[in-house]
Amino acid sequence: MAFSFMLSNSSGVPFYRQIVNQVIYGVANGMLKPGERLPTVRRLAVDLQVNLNTIAKAYSELELRGILNTQQGTGTFVSDNNEGIDPGEKEKEIERLCSRFLDEVAAMGARSGDAIAVLRKIENKRKKATRGT
Amino acid sequence: MAFSFMLSNSSGVPFYRQIVNQVIYGVANGMLKPGERLPTVRRLAVDLQVNLNTIAKAYSELELRGILNTQQGTGTFVSDNNEGIDPGEKEKEIERLCSRFLDEVAAMGARSGDAIAVLRKIENKRKKATRGT
């Protein structure tokens, strides 16, 4: 299965950050292997239907952090040594997200257990929808 | 223990949003009770050392969301209708919240399963903390 990007415009997370995060996650996960080539800026911009600059910004942040490696005229590749990735940092971000979510659930007077059940339900619905694509 | 606000200016989260979140959290936890009065806009602005309008913006978002109730010339209060919402509607609201949460998780490049695991972890941590009260 090839690596693929997905942008959500309802999440409030900036597009360029979504791309950055997904690359980091892909690398950390082994879905993107060292040396593997990423789509060109232009290609990805077309695929994701966003502005060229948005992709460029994401790639350049990833290059600055040493996760990607751009070779003029050849393409963009996953670096060999992935020191730019700090798993703890991401973990903290997820925790913050989850914490806020639980607060909002509680503010509505719902139990967190119920909310998790709803999460699973939506998750399943989405999986089915994706399969159909 | 009185409810109190705290702003971090290094978190990147806008001041007004921090206030919104803290009120939501306070209501969720019962630290802010229905009908309870919140600090005046002016008072809170002085306390938190931010501009009046910043507080006003936070309060007015909370009013739009039905969490606060403001009476011109009198003050700002916690809504008391947080209970009387009918269950079907609540269900939908929770689904919307969950859906957005999953979008945010995906936008971070994380898997929803991982996020749910984190949710459970936080949930447990909080249960223990509450027991201590």
Place this chain on the structure above:
Amino acid sequence: MAFSFMLSNSSGVPFYRQIVNQVIYGVANGMLKPGERLPTVRRLAVDLQVNLNTIAKAYSELELRGILNTQQGTGTFVSDNNEGIDPGEKEKEIERLCSRFLDEVAAMGARSGDAIAVLRKIENKRKKATRGT
């Protein structure tokens, strides 16, 4: 026919609320279609001769209410999910609206029966007007 805004400064209704109402009306009438782009904050501010922040306030209330959808750096658009709301939820929303309306009528010291008569009158007038289009 293009959609256009108009502000009255003698009506006592705040500028930002006039804008909110006009967008609602425009969406209701199909003059603003889902996905359609609204004038930029800056542009509208110049056109209507009001401050930037006044427009921003209106747009942001409309976003909170789910009627508009804003993408930083790109623009502000009419939401396209106004259709997909499930009927039960809509019913509740209408009840809330009606309840508030009756409160307002009572607050004016009028009888609800009289108000309903006026509603019918306006309804008929509008039907005729539409027929002429």
Place this chain on the structure above:
Amino acid sequence: MAFSFMLSNSSGVPFYRQIVNQVIYGVANGMLKPGERLPTVRRLAVDLQVNLNTIAKAYSELELRGILNTQQGTGTFVSDNNEGIDPGEKEKEIERLCSRFLDEVAAMGARSGDAIAVLRKIENKRKKATRGT
């Protein structure tokens, strides 16, 4: 049946204006007869649970418009000649209210006929509730 005031705090209409409107409506309707005595400022403030100044403001606006008549040390009475009341003015206000209501109904994609049905339903529910008081 004695004349009685009712304040709604969910209508958004200022308290003092609700009182003014209700007196005007009462007079126009014959429920308040010329020469009839109104409750004292203090009494009404206690009954309606609002600030003294709020009642005072309402009474003084009504006196300015010639609808009420205050005699120091004796009380406040309905004037004999009620020229302060312009029925057209009130009619217009109600029309504006109704017009906005229909817009909001339409913005939700509902039919105005349905909304009116809901209005009647709520109206009946409220009548029953009041009877029980």
Place this chain on the structure above:
DNA sequence: GTGGTCTAGACCACT
């Protein structure tokens, strides 16, 4: 260029 946040300061309406 687009929207988002924040400040400083003014004036108004309501209680």
Place this chain on the structure above:
DNA sequence: GTGGTCTAGACCACA
């Protein structure tokens, strides 16, 4: 004194 509205102007983040 309480909240609401508006302006002018600055700086930032995003596409």
